[in-house]
Structures are given as structure tokens and as C-alpha cells.
Amino acid sequence: MYIVTSEEMRQLDEHTIQHIGLPALALMENAGRAIAEEVFATIQAQPARRAQRWLILAGKGNNGGDGLVAARHLTDMGVHVEIALTEPAGLFSADMAVQHEVAGKLGLAMFEYRPGEIRWEAYDGIVDALLGTGTRGTPREPYATLIREANASGLPIVAIDIPSGLDADTGQTHDPCIAAAKTVALAFLKRGLVQFPGSGMAGKVVVRSIGIPVRLAEERGVRTLLLTERTLAERLAPGPSRGRAEDSHKGTYGHVLIAAGNLRMSGAGLLCVSAALRAGCGLATWALPASLVRHLLGRLPEAMLAGLPDAGHGDWAEVSAEQVLSLAESRDALAIGPGMGRYGDDVQWLRAIWEGAKCPLLLDADALNMLADAPDFASWRKREAATVLTPHPGEMARLAGISIAEAQRDRVGLARRYAEEHGVTLVLKGARTVVATPDGVVYVNTTGNPGMATGGTGDVLAGVIAGLLAQRLTAEQAAAYGVWLHGAAGDRAAAERRSPASMLAGDLLQFL
Structure with missing residues (x-):
């Protein structure tokens, strides 16, 4: 529509x-x-x-x-x-x-x-x-x-x-x-x-x-459309059914690398990786500070853990961009940011990832804040592979250099301008999440509910989209379908509870 x-x-x-x-x-x-x-x-x-x-x-x-x-x-x-x-x-x-x-x-x-x-x-x-x-x-x-x-x-x-x-x-x-x-x-x-x-x-x-x-x-x-099941089926196959071929295997559905979590916010990484697997990718590797690995063993047995040197601090300050890029070489998509925190010269660290990663890249949470702090972002080398940004209104305001009130004043227009200017697919989260593509197409989502206004649901969304990117969907398909799927899971989760106010981000996982 x-x-x-x-x-x-x-x-x-x-x-x-x-x-x-x-x-x-x-x-x-x-x-x-x-x-x-x-x-x-x-x-x-x-x-x-x-x-x-x-x-x-x-x-x-x-x-x-x-x-x-x-x-x-x-x-x-x-x-x-x-x-x-x-x-x-x-x-x-x-x-x-x-x-x-x-x-x-x-x-x-x-x-x-x-x-x-x-x-x-x-x-x-x-x-x-x-x-x-x-x-x-x-x-x-x-x-x-x-x-x-x-x-x-x-x-x-x-x-x-x-x-x-x-x-x-x-x-x-x-x-x-x-x-x-x-x-x-x-x-x-x-x-x-x-x-x-x-x-x-x-x-x-x-x-x-x-x-x-x-x-x-x-x-x-x-070029602005309502994101519904019909829109998905007619313009953005695959549709909501997500059927699978009888002769497929885990390699058929891609391998995602997710760099996320620190000592205080390891849950963000756990939610993100869990959501990527629930979105249907065949394999998921979670790159995280090495000192966190022993605490997370067995929490998600389906994921592979890649501990990266952290000098025992449980953060990303000691992790080089080259170490992440090395892991990403054999993966089909890379997501960075949930629960990562800020440290040292992280803006240049992100630039190295941005310019060096050959696979589709998703930036969320702290990775977006790094990007917002990059005074020379306009000079960064343009990426050839797909790039998806998933800001909430506060992060969008920082990316655009405006107030949150200004960012919320015309969400469709702002998302479209930013996506076109920077050649990215942008997911502006919030009530009626907006998905904007580099060529100016915008989708306004119809799924989701106020119960999803709780910490961690954005980490789940990042994982869903990253998992779809790993399955070789285009950035437009993965972002739009991921947003719709994420909201629909939230609607099903809300229907199972006495009040949407009691929902947790983890509740969405079982309904993806």
C-alpha cells in the first residue's frame, strides 16, 4: 500500500x-x-x-x-x-x-x-x-x-x-x-x-x-510504502512463511559473525546471537572479550564463541580491528555494536572495520555512537557490500547532528535523506519503524506494540536482520523483512501475557 x-x-x-x-x-x-x-x-x-x-x-x-x-x-x-x-x-x-x-x-x-x-x-x-x-x-x-x-x-x-x-x-x-x-x-x-x-x-x-x-x-x-504481509510477498520475497528446501543443510543458510557484549552488557550479545539463529541462519559465531567466555559457556549451545584478547578486562579496548576482520573473512555477514561499550580510539577502530569488511555489515548501538562521533565520516571509503544501520531516535539524532525532537518530527523524510546521502539501508526504530534504502524507497512498518519498549528488543532486531543478511537476502529485504518479523513476534508475545508491560526482550525469541 x-x-x-x-x-x-x-x-x-x-x-x-x-x-x-x-x-x-x-x-x-x-x-x-x-x-x-x-x-x-x-x-x-x-x-x-x-x-x-x-x-x-x-x-x-x-x-x-x-x-x-x-x-x-x-x-x-x-x-x-x-x-x-x-x-x-x-x-x-x-x-x-x-x-x-x-x-x-x-x-x-x-x-x-x-x-x-x-x-x-x-x-x-x-x-x-x-x-x-x-x-x-x-x-x-x-x-x-x-x-x-x-x-x-x-x-x-x-x-x-x-x-x-x-x-x-x-x-x-x-x-x-x-x-x-x-x-x-x-x-x-x-x-x-x-x-x-x-x-x-x-x-x-x-x-x-x-x-x-x-x-x-x-x-x-x-516511493513510500506500508510494510505489510502483502508488501513482503509482492515486493520483497521471501514472504512471511520462510519455507526451506528438503535437501538444504546448515551451510545453505549462511554463517553470521556478531561482535557484541562486554562485562556489564553481555546480555545484549546473547540476545543478538540468539535472534540471528532464530531468524534462520545456519551458523552463528559470537566474537566477545575472552574473559567473558567461561561465564557464557552453555548459555547458548547453538552458537560458537570466539574469545578475543581483552587483558582480562572484559571489554573491547585491547581487541584490534584486524582480529575481527580475520574472523569475518569466512562469514556471510557481520554485526557490530550491541552491548559493546565505548573505549579508546574506537572511531578509527570502526573505520577499519567499515572499510575492511567485505561481507554485509550491520551497525547497532555503540557502533552507531562511534559512527556519530566520526568527524571525517564523509571521507570514509564507500562500502561495496550492503550496510545496514539500526538507530533508535537518540542514536539517529546523534548521527544527523540534530535534537531528538527534530529527529522525530519527520521520521520518513529524515531516514530517506540519511540513507540516500550515505548509501546505507537505515532502520529508524520506534513506533512505526521506518526502513529507508539508498535509492530512496521507504517502508513504514505495521507490526509491533508498546510492550516492546523495553531494553534488549533492539538487540533482538539487530540479530534478526544480521541473520537474514547471512542468508544472502539483500539489505532491503533483510531490513524490511526483519523489522516486520520482529514486530510480529512482539505482537504474538504480547498476546501471551496478561499485560504488554510485563514483556521482556527475550520473550520475542520463542515467537520468531
Whole structure:
């Protein structure tokens, strides 16, 4: 499923009207009918049905026009509808003016909104047709007061395309912003509906066709997609089944090397290696400080341990990059960082790994912090093999040299820019994890839950992706599939517990 910006949606609308020949009013008619059907479905879902009275809040633009069409169809469905107009008719867009004239000839009840004059208790629900995807900035009056009144009413609100007050591209919310129970996205998902905090204001999101061909999104260069089972099956084989050939063996599924863990955080390495094996790689070697080996013998009998000289300190300060590169020569993928810690000249150590490793490379946790501290990163030799970075918002902020708040403001845009600029596949973790590729394709994940907001789940994700890289998936496949698989395991784990708050990162392993 494609996800569009407001500008991409405008271009798709224009192309459909100008080159395919579907009139704008026909698209508006389709939109209004779809909205009415979704409102009626909301009414039908209520346990005690009775005659319903709904209020349409109509702005002056085409979003308002969609609302007036919806009002006509709801009336035909037996719903009593009234329309609150926010502006005088002389300010309407051309298509909104047409719909206003039609509604008037049909005798639909319309009135011009005045603050404090609506008796909200007289209605059963609200349709938000105030501000469309092209709107920018904080809602002005009278929209702002009307939005606040609608939210305060406690009535269910169905928003058209996006909740009014929500930035359609970034998901940032202005004050005020409609708190919708349902949002009917027309033709395509808008970016703001799949990024927080906007996703939390949209309620249940339903995408309805209005006549714009879906194939146009691909043809017109839309490169942001919702990461679902269908996306995996159609664009990123293998699909979620992960079948295996009858005549395969452990060598068929690759050998991953994971350099991770120190005396205080050996658990991060253990989770990462366990996840790589659960993701299906045939063999896993865990490179770790030598003094930790005796403490970890038998903890994961399926993994091979490669103790590296640490002068008895249990850290990586004495380990050379050459020792890690030597181990990596015979492996199919290398992951570095979980629980590694910081030490000495670790930035140059990482540069040697970056430039010397011939296999696919994944950087997580402290390896990302090393990278963020590299003032000369732009001069590092470009890697030929795949490179995957898996930052959480704090690490992403350090990589980009911005605040966490700025990093969270437009996750899709930031991830895409960084991936393109540095030639990496970037996994920006968090609610609705974002996967961005070097050629600008972005996937927004649909799996996962708040129970995964606990220490160690990122180590599990790093292991899953590294294990898939070792099985010779491309970076795009491994990152996208790994993120989806990781979230799906979290969903299954949460379903097994009384509360998601009690989940541990290790709970995900048995559900991979």
C-alpha cells in the first residue's frame, strides 16, 4: 500500500483529471459516497441503533465539498444530517461552491457556524470536513474554536482524509487538532497518518478508492510504502512463511559473525546471537572479550564463541580491528555494536572495520555512537557490500547532528535523506519503524506494540536482520523483512501475557 505526501496526492489528482479524463467533480462524488458508507458503517456498529443525527463540519475548500457530498448520501441512507459552514459562500473553492448549490437545491439543513451556538448534545456524531491535506500551519479562526468544541463534545468524529490540524506529511499535530475515531483516507494513505503523534489522532484508518488508479503511484514516482504481509510477498520475497528446501543443510543458510557484549552488557550479545539463529541462519559465531567466555559457556549451545584478547578486562579496548576482520573473512555477514561499550580510539577502530569488511555489515548501538562521533565520516571509503544501520531516535539524532525532537518530527523524510546521502539501508526504530534504502524507497512498518519498549528488543532486531543478511537476502529485504518479523513476534508475545508491560526482550525469541 502506497503512502503519499500532500504534494504527491495533488499531482496524482491533477494527472487523473488532466490526462486520464476523470472530472474533479466525479472524484469528489466518489469520495463523498465512500465517506458516507464509512459513517454508516460506524452507525451500524453501535450496539443500540436508532435514528441518527450527524453534523458535518464543512470548510471552504474541496474537503468541505467532500463533506457536502457525504451529507447527500447519508440523507439517502436515512441519517438526519445538518451542515455547519465555517465561511461565507463567496469564499468557497469552485467545486465546493457546486456542492453547496446542489445541497441547497435538495433542501439539506445548512447554517453558518458561530462559536458557542451549536448544541452538540443534539447530535450522535460528527464528520470533520474542515481542512484538507494542502493546509499548512496552525488552524486559524473560526476553525480553531470549532475544532476545540468538536473535541470537547465527546461525540465520535469521522475525519475526511486527515484530521483537521494534522500535518499530512510529517504527522505533527497543531493546536488544536481533531481527535478522530475514524479517518477515511481517500485514494492513498497520507504520511501523517502513519507517523506519531498523528497516527494517534487519526483513530481507525480506512483507505477508500475514489477512482484514481493505484498503479499511478508507482508510475508517478511514489516511493513510500506500508510494510505489510502483502508488501513482503509482492515486493520483497521471501514472504512471511520462510519455507526451506528438503535437501538444504546448515551451510545453505549462511554463517553470521556478531561482535557484541562486554562485562556489564553481555546480555545484549546473547540476545543478538540468539535472534540471528532464530531468524534462520545456519551458523552463528559470537566474537566477545575472552574473559567473558567461561561465564557464557552453555548459555547458548547453538552458537560458537570466539574469545578475543581483552587483558582480562572484559571489554573491547585491547581487541584490534584486524582480529575481527580475520574472523569475518569466512562469514556471510557481520554485526557490530550491541552491548559493546565505548573505549579508546574506537572511531578509527570502526573505520577499519567499515572499510575492511567485505561481507554485509550491520551497525547497532555503540557502533552507531562511534559512527556519530566520526568527524571525517564523509571521507570514509564507500562500502561495496550492503550496510545496514539500526538507530533508535537518540542514536539517529546523534548521527544527523540534530535534537531528538527534530529527529522525530519527520521520521520518513529524515531516514530517506540519511540513507540516500550515505548509501546505507537505515532502520529508524520506534513506533512505526521506518526502513529507508539508498535509492530512496521507504517502508513504514505495521507490526509491533508498546510492550516492546523495553531494553534488549533492539538487540533482538539487530540479530534478526544480521541473520537474514547471512542468508544472502539483500539489505532491503533483510531490513524490511526483519523489522516486520520482529514486530510480529512482539505482537504474538504480547498476546501471551496478561499485560504488554510485563514483556521482556527475550520473550520475542520463542515467537520468531
